[in-house]
């Protein structure tokens with residue numbers, strides 16, 4: 611007999627886990643196959659969770675599936691099999707309102723920054739607030755405070771093509787967090803910048819984590835991971851081979 615207790619998780623959203631993957635697999639079409647054949651999956655048998663307030667580096671060799679895993683979380687991609695739960699709710703790609711609501715709670719720092727070249731630093735950082743229809747007069751102080759925090763106070767009106775790689779990266783972080791997301795995803799945020807600037811950027815993410823955000827950062831940079839001492843979620847050939855425990859507000863999970 612199945613008791614209510616055994617199936618409690620089917621009915622009660624579990625808010626202690628921000629991301630849960632259950633038996634998730636992902637295949638892409640190509641090279642003579644449809645992508646539906648599990649033999650060609652590039653992500654396989656993914657079963658893991660990210661507790662609220664956790665911090666992980668997503669590591670693994672090139673092609674292991676790091677970017678694809680992030681794309682599943684921010685719903686740029688549907689899993690071929692399995693179930694993903696975000697913020698306690700199973701994802702339903704057919705539910706556009708749910709997708710939009712979930713995306714609003716996620717801040718993403720893309721590998722290629724995705725800054726708008728015709729907008730200056732201030733406007734790039736403020737863009738998510740404009741999109742949400744906020745009154746620019748009310749948020750000006752917040753945007754300046756955030757740009758000061760990432761070290762861009764003196765570049766408020768510079769255009770993106772005049773920024774260094776590290777400055778672009780910090781602007782991309784400011785834009786990703788201006789809406790105070792509960793989950794922050796970053797794809798190689800320290801690619802193409804030197805170690806010292808990389809560490810500075812990782813410290814920004816660690817600070818955001820201390821303020822309560824759940825953070826997942828894809829990176830190849832072993833030196834940065836060692837220097838920061840933060841936990842790792844490691845992929846190899848599409849499978850999770852390691853998921854370190856992480857210290858959260860509620861304790862180690």
Ligand SMILES: Nc1ncnc2c1ncn2[C@@H]1O[C@H](COP(=O)(O)OP(=O)(O)OP(=O)(O)O)[C@@H](O)[C@H]1O
Pocket residue numbers: 638639640652670671672673674675676677678679830
């Ligand atoms: N849109 C796509 N169509 C077909 N195959 C894809 C697509 N995107 C990624 N792949 C393949 O999926 C595999 C995993 O790619 P992914 O970019 O997720 O890995 P990664 O670990 O992020 O790699 P890297 O560290 O080099 O960025 C690779 O073999 C890649 O070629």
